[in-house]
Amino acid sequence: MDNFTVMLSSFIIRKKEGFEGERACILPNTVKRGLQKSSLCKNIYLTDIGYYPKALYHNRERQHGCKQYILIYCIHGEGWYIIHHKTYKVKPNHFFILPENVGHKYGADPNNPWTIYWVHFTGQMAGEYFRYLAGNKSFRPHMVFPSDERNLLFDDIIRYSSMINNTDAVIYANNCLYNYLASFKNTVFIKSETERNQIDAVDHCIALMKENLDKNLNLFEICKMMNLSISHLSTLFKEKMHDSPYNYYIFLKIQRACYLLWNTPMNIKTIAAQLGYEDPYHFSRIFKNVMGLSPKQFRNRDQ
Template sequence: MIKRKDGFSGERALVVPHSIIEEMEKHPLMAPLHITDIGYYPKAEYHYRERREPITQYILIYNVEGRGWYQLDGQKYEVKSNQYFILPAGKPHAYGSYENEGWTIYWIHFKGSLAEHYAQGASKPIDILPTIDSRINTRMDLFEEIYHTLEMGYSRENLLYACSCFAHYLGTLRYLQSYRNASYNDSISSDPIMITVHYMKENIGKKVTLQELADNLGYSASHFSAIFTQRMGNSPLNYFNQLKIQKACQLLDFTDMKINQVCFKVGIEDNFYFSRLFRKIMGMSPQAYKQMKKG
């Protein structure tokens, strides 16, 4: 069986230098909770990692698509789409994706005196399922903000901001319902079209079929497509593609991601198809858009 630690198309990873970690460990605001490694692996087929010698970091793995597994304390756990878990520091472990079912994961290694408190109860898989108030896409944007801040360099201000954002990020997972309630909008809770648009945004990085969108409302595919098109002036899947390209534009504008990385972030694996779709909707190539002066 093929086993790979890294080297996945569209992947990103950043390892904080040891000297910077030592600096954070001495700072009163950063010592309680700080990141040592952070990354994103899309469609990571044959992903595998085993550590027989324990490490000092906690490891958060948030699986947004696909299936995987991990072993801890002699027990094997199955990990489905929209689940996360945190491996405790100081314990041997192994994890990976299943053959032909590569998972898409956000992962963060972290340390500090508060780490064990945020990790409490998360050694088993925890569901983060899309709902009308789930705010999954907002959480993904927060991850990107942390990553981009660290990518801009290890100034004291960057490190402090990344640590502050990371505490918030962990809070969105640990205090899930409070996070969801914080911006719950009653006005869309009974509107099937707005429910669908919210579902699309929460699943912007995935392939979603017309039948899945209809099933989310309990409608037949034909009835759902008819009412959506009448209301929004576009078919559901065309509208979803517009949202994907809108998100791609934001990533091109506000991150340093390469175009092939942006593809995976919006759930499109084929670079050529992404470029054609982008040009069709925006009237220019992704490269031209990225170079265009705005504002």
């Protein structure tokens, strides 16, 4: 046991009252049973959710763990948790997830108590979400960038979860939970003003592509219009879109082709020409490579 753990063990005091400004919703068993049976919610649903600001003396110990997965997201202050006899420190913008049925302890730092959002969740796909969010780091805390959108999602979830006699509200809250959990992947939300400018550059690039679907722009031409280097734009694009600018440009062209095939009587040669392809056979090969169907098969699939 390290010095940090010894300090914690000597300081643990059970908080008997709530924390000023706290919010929490503990769903009744009848509601949880309904969610477990609901085809709309049974894959993943919450059982408890809350927000504890400056939670001095907050601590919990569960020798045999909890029946649900527990996500704790620290936005201010510090804390700690112990799992499998190992202690982890938690700092601002850290989150961690405790697996179901595994003994653990956690609590606020006595000198700088954490402010946390927390949620207990379970369901048929809860384990998949745990593995998705934990990744290769297993039980270690994860750094996540702050996000107003994430906090607004939480507000919706706790507000509508509290309307326990309104089935529509509870279903809405639990479907928001999917988005809330996914928001803890760093690729989802904008991280800083610098990155916001970088994301704007990617959006600008996509707008240029959409305005020029009738042409065959190359990356050099796009970068020249944006006054960016090819390497810089490619890096920004890859970080946000997980794709190259060229591949995404082709995808946008094929999406436009899908619209024209569905909604107009234009023949394939005319559609190809409208999208900058002089050779309709070359267009058809690219279309099939992207969509898995030829343009003709795509047009006829619902007939």
